[in-house]
Amino acid sequence: MKKRSLAILLSLSMAVGTFVGTGTTVFAEEKSEDKEPVELTLWVTSRAEDDFEAEMEAKFLEDHPWITLNKVVKEGDPGNEFYQAVAAGNAPDLVECSFTMMNTYMKSGILEPLNAYTEKWDEWENFTDEYVNMFTLNDNIYGIPSTVAPMLFGYNKALFEEAGIEKLPETWEEALEAAKKINNPENQVTGYATLAAEWTEWFFQYYVWQAGGDLTKQNDDGTAELTFTDPAVMEAAKYYQELRKENVLQSDLTLKFTDLVTNFGLGKIGMMPFAADWVKDAVAQGMDPDDLGLMLPPAGPSGERTTAIAGTTYVINAKSDQARKDAAWEYISFKTGKEYMENYYTNLATKGAPNPMIIPRDDMTITDFYEFPEEYSAVLEEAKTNGRLEFYGKADFGAYVDRAVQKILVDPNADPEKEFANAQKQCEDEVLESFNEANKK
DSSP, X not given: OBSSOGGGSXXXXXXXXXXXXXXGSSSTTSOGGGSOOEEEEEEESXXXXXXXXXXXXXXXXXXXXXXXXXXXXXXXXXXXXXXXXXXXXXXXXXXXXXXXXXXXXXXXXXXXOOHHHHTTOTTGGGBOHHHHHHTEETTEEOOEEEEEEEEEEEEEHHHHHHTTOOSOOXXXXXXXXXXXXXXXXXXXXXXXXXOOSSXXXXXXXXXXXXXTOOSEEEOTTSOEEEOTXXXXXXXXXXXXXXXXXXXXXOSOTTXXXXXXXXXXXXXXXXXXXXXXXXXXXXXXXXXXXXXXXXXXXXXXXXXXXOEXXXXXXXXXXXXXXXXXXXXXXXXXXXXXXXXXXXXXXXXHTTSSSOOOOBOSBTTOOGGGXXXXXXXXXXXXXXXXXXXXXXXXXXXXXXXXXXXXXXXXXXXXXXXXXXXXXXXXXXXXXXXXXXXXXXXXX
């Protein structure tokens, strides 16, 4: 599985020793002894570190003796709580936040524009344009992408073979027909799975895109319009209902996200929306990696196989003072620099079954460190241009979509037009005005 023979890899300490101090790219002209001491506050999810991260932190501090790290434990997803923390005055100087939060954050004034740093960084030209553009607004760069995990479509090759399916489904209709052949209640095998009990808007949005629409519209002034009743939403809803009517969905609609990933790994699901970074989780359940297929999702009525790009990006707190902003950049450029990334993925190659992630740089790819099936490499390249960020305002509006999707799945007599119209009205009455006030330029 691994690209390189682990027996001949450099030891971790030797790998760390090869670093050349990439973190000092912007301020190399100023000697470290001339710098005033700076305490850089970070949010971490745990104080526990593996050997690799401990070595990397030691190397960063050795190269930046004027910087000390104040690590504050913040459980959950620290990036999602950054906005409130900035308002409260207790935010860290930098944070790694999810792609889903960036639309809101870039317009809020809480992020420091990074152009002054990237213009002087000789590695910046190596970052992939698609991800640079995602976090650029009005010519200001607000985030440095660090990890990218595309949402793909997973399928069980063994179940496909048992069902006699030789051609992968390219459309919704073909996927439904394949699911019928795979579905085997007697053996507890589900032909097709999707989220039905929680976070249903997460998967549902992909089907709306594949039908040629979206759940919201972002206006030029940063405000949003709700499009829950768009024809594409109705197409996606009707497809969900068809999957349910044909009995190819999981029979237990109360199964949650972790249950679906577990069942996929146990060989009980034929196909489902599947993120690249879940491969390791499925293999941990005992799935043979050779049975785990990945492709772009089947196309809907639009003919497009659009999917989402998820991931994390580093940002700097605009409210921090200049010295801490500069120190934050040193940390970010170290953690996203080529040498750190090479050492990170070399180390990761020793950890077992890998995830086919996208490295958001053009001067390296995940296949430099692992050998993946040719199918994985191809679909990762396709996802670079087929992926997009989640629908605008998802964090604020998603719960209303969630309830409508659950209703049409649970109640076979539910009218999608009525349910989504009700959801839109409730969302407009309860949160749309405050969202637009907060996000209007």
